[in-house]
Amino acid sequence: MLFSVEQVAEQLGLHVRTVRNYVRDGKLNAVRIGKQYRISREDLEAFTGIAAVDDGGPSERRVEVSSIVQVDAIDRSGADRISTHLHAAVNQGGLGRLRVETAYDEDRSSLKLIILGDPEVTADLLRIVSLLAKA
Numbered sequence: 227m228l229f230s231v232e233q234v235a236e237q238l239g240l241h242v243r244t245v246r247n248y249v250r251d252g253k254l255n256a257v258r259i260g261k262q263y264r265i266s267r268e269d270l271e272a273f274t275g276i277a278a279v280d281d282g283g284p285s286e287r288r289v290e291v292s293s294i295v296q297v298d299a300i301d302r303s304g305a306d307r308i309s310t311h312l313h314a315a316v317n318q319g320g321l322g323r324l325r326v327e328t329a330y331d332e333d334r335s336s337l338k339l340i341i342l343g344d345p346e347v348t349a350d351l352l353r354i355v356s357l358l359a360k361a
Contacts, residue, residue: 228257228264238274248273291348295339297359305330305337308358312339315354324351 231249235242246263248254255269271277297308309328316324324343331338339355341348 227267229267229270231256231263231265234265234270237270289345290343291341291345293339293341293348293352295341295352295355297337297339297355299335300337300359301335302330302332308337308339308355311354311358312351315351324348326351 229237231242231245234240234254235245238245245254249256249263249265254265254273256263256265258264297305300308305328309330312326312328316326324341324347326342327340329338329340330336341351
């Protein structure tokens with residue numbers, strides 16, 4: 227897959243001119259196709275040290291799910307335990323592209339989880355939540 231300079235700039239949060247300068251200075255490998263530069267996934271990953279994000283264009287269809295989970299009648303330590311387990315599971319990389327946000331409401335003794343990502347991976351994480359909430 228080849229990325230345009232604009233796509234790379236968006237992924238990295240940089241201005242398009244900055245990415246073009248990286249290419250011209252030889253810091254970021256690219257090929258010139260016509261009047262435009264194209265950056266391969268491998269070159270982008272080598273430059274940043276992280277996996278490149280596919281833009282989800284016509285060549286690849288993505289399906290994502292958004293889930294909100296509320297765990298009631300839970301104290302702060304229980305909420306922290308669940309949050310720690312979930313963030314560890316996501317950060318270890320074994321669960322694919324997934325984002326988890328947590329919020330604890332002290333007054334209501336309630337933990338709210340927001341999970342965004344692949345449906346199958348989210349289902350696995352929801353099973354973990356269910357087990358941890360019952361423990």
